[in-house]
Amino acid sequence: MFSKERKTCMNTKILVLLVIALAAVPAMAEVVFQDNFDDGDLAGWTNTGNVWVNTDGKAVFPLGTKSPADYYSLYTTFDNVQPENGAFKFTGEFRFLNDTYMANQNSFRVCLLDAAGLNGYTIRRALKQDDSYGMLRLLKVTNGTETVLASLNPVVYAATGTWELSRDQEGLITVRINRANSEQFDLITVTDTSFNNFGRVELKEYYYESGTPVGFSFDNIKFETVPEPATMVLTIMGGAFMLKRRK
Numbered sequence: 001m002f003s004k005e006r007k008t009c010m011n012t013k014i015l016v017l018l019v020i021a022l023a024a025v026p027a028m029a030e031v032v033f034q035d036n037f038d039d040g041d042l043a044g045w046t047n048t049g050n051v052w053v054n055t056d057g058k059a060v061f062p063l064g065t066k067s068p069a070d071y072y073s074l075y076t077t078f079d080n081v082q083p084e085n086g087a088f089k090f091t092g093e094f095r096f097l098n099d100t101y102m103a104n105q106n107s108f109r110v111c112l113l114d115a116a117g118l119n120g121y122t123i124r125r126a127l128k129q130d131d132s133y134g135m136l137r138l139l140k141v142t143n144g145t146e147t148v149l150a151s152l153n154p155v156v157y158a159a160t161g162t163w164e165l166s167r168d169q170e171g172l173i174t175v176r177i178n179r180a181n182s183e184q185f186d187l188i189t190v191t192d193t194s195f196n197n198f199g200r201v202e203l204k205e206y207y208y209e210s211g212t213p214v215g216f217s218f219d220n221i222k223f224e225t226v227p228e229p230a231t232m233v234l235t236i237m238g239g240a241f242m243l244k245r246r247k
């Protein structure tokens, strides 16, 4: 139909267009683990407290009586993954169950660790201002011991919102707490590439001092890896090349 020269020229143009198009598209995330609790159960999770799923399809860490410094924890493990180039995204929703207890030194933690639960990252988010327990913190967990990587005195004291813990290919970690139905958010950025082996997602309540534990719910937990865009371009270019050869 076309001359060989014209066909080659067209193929080159198509490839150039593909590369330009792909360069403009952010890398697509690959979901490793997710749960929205809409099936009403905690199958696949280990429940070390009295956590349940409510009729709204959320995992509930209850208000109630516990001893100070008790942890309630819900965790799940999967085969360790090592995100290509270290880029990942860990997201979810939180809700404090009773706003009147927002001044208590209660906090939730969301952890992304290796399958053994010993190394990785933790976000700690409390609601009380004016002391260290009210801060938003990114903790680094090394052989089970936590150290602070970065802190922020929050501007957003939200009972409901979302969290995000992500790292890009340059090793820049972003912690972001969004307030629901608002443009307000808290943001921490810090560079750390200590860990790149993840096999455990953990949700925790930390109840620090006397008073009534405030209670939380969690929803839409998702852990994704983010492939390198260059690799995707090469994969698709390779696919285009194979198509061309099959003709």
Ligand SMILES: [Ca+2]
Residues within 6 Å of the ligand: 035, 037, 038, 039, 040, 041, 042, 043
């Ligand atoms: Ca389930």
Ligand SMILES: [Ca+2]
Residues within 6 Å of the ligand: 036, 037, 038, 056, 057, 058, 219, 220
């Ligand atoms: Ca849900």
